[in-house]
Amino acid sequence: MEFRHVIPLGSRCRLTHNLRRHFGGDDKFPFDWFILTLSGLLRCLEVGMDPKPIYDPALLEPVLDAKGRLHSVRNTRFGILHHHDFPRTKDDLMGPEWRDHVPQAAARFGHLANRLRAAAMAGPVLFVRERHSEDDPNALGTLVEALRGLVPSGEVRLLAVNYNPARVPTGIETITVTEPEKVGWRGHPEAWDAALGGTGHRRMAA
Numbered sequence: 001m002e003f004r005h006v007i008p009l010g011s012r013c014r015l016t017h018n019l020r021r022h023f024g025g026d027d028k029f030p031f032d033w034f035i036l037t038l039s040g041l042l043r044c045l046e047v048g049m050d051p052k053p054i055y056d057p058a059l060l061e062p063v064l065d066a067k068g069r070l071h072s073v074r075n076t077r078f079g080i081l082h083h084h085d086f087p088r089t090k091d092d093l094m095g096p097e098w099r100d101h102v103p104q105a106a107a108r109f110g111h112l113a114n115r116l117r118a119a120a121m122a123g124p125v126l127f128v129r130e131r132h133s134e135d136d137p138n139a140l141g142t143l144v145e146a147l148r149g150l151v152p153s154g155e156v157r158l159l160a161v162n163y164n165p166a167r168v169p170t171g172i173e174t175i176t177v178t179e180p181e182k183v184g185w186r187g188h189p190e191a192w193d194a195a196l197g198g199t200g201h202r203r204m205a206a
């Protein structure tokens with residue numbers, strides 16, 4: 001099937017990197033670079049992707065690495081690891097002034113949320129969700145229902161990556177990406193191409 005847009009819904013940047021590489025295009029959407037649980041994604045959709053509650057400073061807490069260094073920022077309500085939302089140092093640590101950048105990150109998210117809404121309205125869209133270790137596969141059905149509010153026809157195409165197919169609700173397409181151990185954050189391109197190519201899905205020509 002051909003889609004005008006392929007939209008990643010987390011759980012990590014590896015998914016976004018491989019969707020762009022495989023399908024082409026560099027469209028940007030709000031969940032591209034979040035490390036995000038499925039329950040957190042559902043909460044974001046429940047509040048209409050409104051950046052005000054999602055970027056409430058009271059919900060953002062520092063995450064330290066084993067050496068006590070500022071490694072990332074966690075959202076305590078929405079389950080987001082804002083790993084790429086704020087400037088990082090040359091040592092790949094979070095800059096100490098990260099709180100100064102919260103307004104810009106919130107504005108950027110709001111802009112990208114509007115872009116997602118416009119893409120869903122224009123359709124056809126393929127939404128893609130990769131499993132996070134904390135995810136309940138049954139909640140993918142709730143995700144489909146939440147996405148229906150964004151798609152005028154109500155016809156949602158969701159591709160679930162690396163979930164146990166036996167536990168995914170009926171009607172949701174699944175693929176498994178079988179990668180060798182110890183690959184970098186980009187993953188194994190041949191493994192991703194084999195799994196994504198097997199769906200037969202393509203992006204429409206521009």
